[in-house]
Amino acid sequence: MNILDKIVLRKKEEIAAAKALVSIQDLEKSVHFDRTPYSFKEFLLAEDRTGIIAEFKRRSPSKGLINGVADVADVTQAYNAAGASALSVLTDVDFFGGKTDDILAARAANNIPILRKDFMIDEYQILEAKAWGADIILLIASILTPQQINDFGKFAKDLGLNVLLEVHNLEELERSICPNLDAIGVNNRNLSDFTVDIQTSFDLVNKIPNEFLKISESAISNPQTIAALKAAGFNGFLIGENFMKTDNPGVAIKEFVAQI
Numbered sequence: 001m002n003i004l005d006k007i008v009l010r011k012k013e014e015i016a017a018a019k020a021l022v023s024i025q026d027l028e029k030s031v032h033f034d035r036t037p038y039s040f041k042e043f044l045l046a047e048d049r050t051g052i053i054a055e056f057k058r059r060s061p062s063k064g065l066i067n068g069v070a071d072v073a074d075v076t077q078a079y080n081a082a083g084a085s086a087l088s089v090l091t092d093v094d095f096f097g098g099k100t101d102d103i104l105a106a107r108a109a110n111n112i113p114i115l116r117k118d119f120m121i122d123e124y125q126i127l128e129a130k131a132w133g134a135d136i137i138l139l140i141a142s143i144l145t146p147q148q149i150n151d152f153g154k155f156a157k158d159l160g161l162n163v164l165l166e167v168h169n170l171e172e173l174e175r176s177i178c179p180n181l182d183a184i185g186v187n188n189r190n191l192s193d194f195t196v197d198i199q200t201s202f203d204l205v206n207k208i209p210n211e212f213l214k215i216s217e218s219a220i221s222n223p224q225t226i227a228a229l230k231a232a233g234f235n236g237f238l239i240g241e242n243f244m245k246t247d248n249p250g251v252a253i254k255e256f257v258a259q260i
């Protein structure tokens with residue numbers, strides 16, 4: 001079984017446990033449920049922002065432990081202050097070291113869009129994202145059918161959430177594209193074997209219809225790469241490890257931004 005299958009299998013158990021603990025009615029009563037999410041587009045295209053979607057990630061299946069001490073409120077606040085257009089917060093517990101309250105902590109500390117970064121396979125997770133105060137959800141093409149992508153996209157958009165579809169190749173892009181999406185992210189990392197290649201972004205950018213925001217995801221560690229991706233037509237750049245692997249991710253992003 002590859003890692004993605006393992007994650008999805010475990011995710012089903014995690015969702016069943018969460019449903020047993022917190023009912024949908026209770027989620028709908030939570031503090032953030034009625035707030036209007038920020039517009040992903042507005043922040044990505046804002047003149048005074050960088051287009052960087054800065055990620056808080058403690059560990060990953062490919063790298064193991066990345067940062068075991070960073071505080072989610074401190075780091076996301078520093079990301080915001082450095083000009084990030086949005087924050088990405090990993091909420092998967094077992095494989096990425098997420099904690100259930102991470103989105104709540106990031107939300108309390110920031111007034112820019114937050115992406116709930118997880119393996120979404122159930123509407124319940126979309127309701128959680130809304131209840132916790134997230135603004136954007138991720139739909140990963142390789143683990144969802146086109147029907148699911150369309151339905152989850154619609155469900156999220158009806159809640160006012162922004163939807164980011166993640167693809168890794170042309171076949172996934174062509175089969176998954178639908179109107180209920182705001183942004184399309186090209187993941188430079190192959191989630192089945194963890195190989196990375198920035199060229200994946202350059203190969204796919206012109207296949208993404210211009211009505212969608214275009215995001216390049218993963219393995220970005222060089223400020224010059226941002227310029228090249230921008231010139232190719234990307235509006236957003238999802239960066240995690242390059243900042244999180246340092247002792248001070250907030251300083252790391254500041255130094256990075258000074259060079260773009």
Ligand SMILES: O=P(O)(O)OC[C@@H](O)[C@@H](O)c1c[nH]c2ccccc12
Pocket residue numbers: 055057117118119140166187217218219220238239240241242
């Ligand atoms: O840490 P990196 O290489 O900068 O990558 C960030 C982000 O793109 C990556 O964490 C990611 C992209 N798609 C995902 C899907 C699930 C979990 C994680 C991811």
